[in-house]
Amino acid sequence: MTLPALVVVHGGGLAADSWELTVEEIHRSAPKSTVLARDLPGRRNRPGELREMTIGDFVDSLVCHIESAGLVDIVIVVIRWEV
Numbered sequence: 001m002t003l004p005a006l007v008v009v010h011g012g013g014l015a016a017d018s019w020e021l022t023v024e025e026i027h028r029s030a031p032k033s034t035v036l037a038r039d040l041p042g043r044r045n046r047p048g049e050l051r052e053m054t055i056g057d058f059v060d061s062l063v064c065h066i067e068s069a070g071l072v073d074i075v076i077v078v079i080r081w082e083v
Contacts, residue, residue, distance in 0.1 A: 004074050009078045
């Protein structure tokens with residue numbers, strides 16, 4: 001049985017590297033697992049003015065990453081950050 005790919009999404013004040021330790025542990029536990037962690041617009045080297053971005057912009061970006069990676073069977077994991 002093939003596991004679905006994990007698509008991990010960082011929270012608002014974070015970037016994709018916030019998942020680094022988690023992704024390493026997943027690969028240690030399940031080496032054949034596919035994990036996709038990408039920066040959303042406005043983070044690191046991704047263009048995007050955060051004050052003008054909408055949820056739709058972030059969703060479109062995530063869908064583009066998923067399609068570009070050729071992923072079909074996925075589970076999306078999101079960090080929910082509360083202060």
